[in-house]
Amino acid sequence: MNHMLTDALNPMPTLEAHLSPFRVFRREDWAKLRADTPLTLTGEEVMRLQSLNDPISLEEVVAIYLPLSRLLSLYVAATQGLFKATQRFLLAEQESKVPYIIGIAGSVAVGKSTTARILKALLARWPNTPKVDLVTTDGFLYPNAELERQGLMERKGFPESYDTQTLLRFLGDIKAGKRNVSAPVYSHLVYDVVPGETTVVDRPDILIVEGLNVLQPARLPRDGSDIPFVSDFFDFSVYLDAAEDVLHEWYVSRFMRLRDTAFRDPQSYFRKYASVSEGEALQMAERLWSRINLVNLRDNVLPTRRRASLILHKGESHRIEEVALRRL
Template sequence: MDMATQRELSPYRVFGEAEWANLRADTPMTLTAEEVGRLQGLHDPVSMSQVERIYLPLSRLLSFYVEATQGLHAATNRFLGRDDGKIPFVIGIAGSVAVGKSTTARLLQALLARWPTSPRVSLVTTDGFLLPNAVLQAEGLMERKGFPQSYDRQALLAFLTDIKAGKPKVTAPVYSHLVYDVMPGETVTVEEPDILIVEGLNVLQPNRLPRHGRAIPFVSDFFDFSIYIDAEEDLIHRWYVSRFMALKQTRFRDPQSYFHRYADISEEEARQFAERLWARINRVNLHENILPTRPRADLILTKGANHDIESVALRKL
């Protein structure tokens, strides 16, 4: 099959950076360079140019989707003769470890919250729904942390159900990357958001369909729009190891850090350990669970070697 035929049959329209940037139209820039600097993650740089050329057009697109979805809810309520109140618009963000999901999530949260309508935009990561380390160790899953089976899926589904039901206050557990575990008794409260962003490795992962045909909800069933952050595997691999080496010099030096024991080993030993983690855990998770969900996304942002988004693929309606 030639490339022209593949493009014609693809469910996506693909835009280069320049073409996508033209879709910004008159969307105003509402973030300063200082704010963008605070929102970017460790070893995940983002320039003001990228915010203007990639994220502002995306913000504009999402404003159309939110407006259309709200109109659909209103039409359904009129048909049913009921008023279910405000139903949050939920955005899912998926992709590999170290690919920049958190930066994208924070940038979108900041930009969407500064729309003229001043919507309330909340952000929750699925890390909080990981099973505690004690449970993972007891079940032999510590080397599968981040894999679908390492999450409390029922708790995550219950959280999203309450969000979509419009409950005034919904709590989610808190995860600490410092201690590398869920924090007992700590929660974050989400209060009546207009928009909720859910960021995580496997948020587009489907359940296995049951033979009996009964409904089994997927996390993605609750999404109104989904984004997959993509990059070539060798780039993600390099970013992962570079981030680990940077953390060795910073966060790992905190005595409370789960990885504190690696702060004083040699650079070569640390690099070898990071390479083993990548090969044994993160690369496997990428191939088995994360990458296969890419075609389920409404939008795919593909990064190049310098972390800049080089192409945008938008699902055709």
């Protein structure tokens, strides 16, 4: 099995391998870049922030996320300096602050939610960025009724299942420094957008946007009109990566754990899978993976990996083994 990010990024030892836009670090080398970045999370807090079937240790936070936190602190400071320099050049009055936006992408079951929450907690404890918000693109999925109408229920999570225009307007308003920008809310319990429920983002210092396809480029219009990509609004982006067979195992394992927990809730969309036999539930998990999630991974998610600023590659134990940073 090919679990090594170095090989995935540079499949052949040719001249092109030396021209890769990424610098690849082994785990132990990346961990040294923490320098004096303080650990501001306790083991108990880390436990609360992890997702189901996505274990993360305090050691993982120290080795991987503290160096990333330090890097982002430098990037945010540099961006703030560039903004102020531009204002001076334009002889402009001081505008309202522009949030620094971080995108987090990757496959189903790879651990995007845990990474997003860990980063949010770390970044919110910097003295110069006390306000950090997090939104997921799940809220920008079309409601199930609309997906049913369009025959897209088995394409849920694919690019065409999202209300991209609403997502782009949301990000545009955030970057424009507008106050109280609303985003729709998604419930994983009922497997649908919650009617009338929103979350409000009010000029944060940093906004984290987490989702499957946030690095997906838009289809270029034939009429020459200018349509932005979602990633055009990002100042930095992270891709969570793992081998295909590992993702498959994690997805099925998570499905079977949910069968014994959340699926038993009477309001759960997947309530019917809690009462079937273990064998039937396993068959359903395999079907959902092969017919929907694997296809989406291969066709839409994985091809966006090289568009990220940083790639975190996980091994079978959920431990990040390699880090690839895009060269400036």
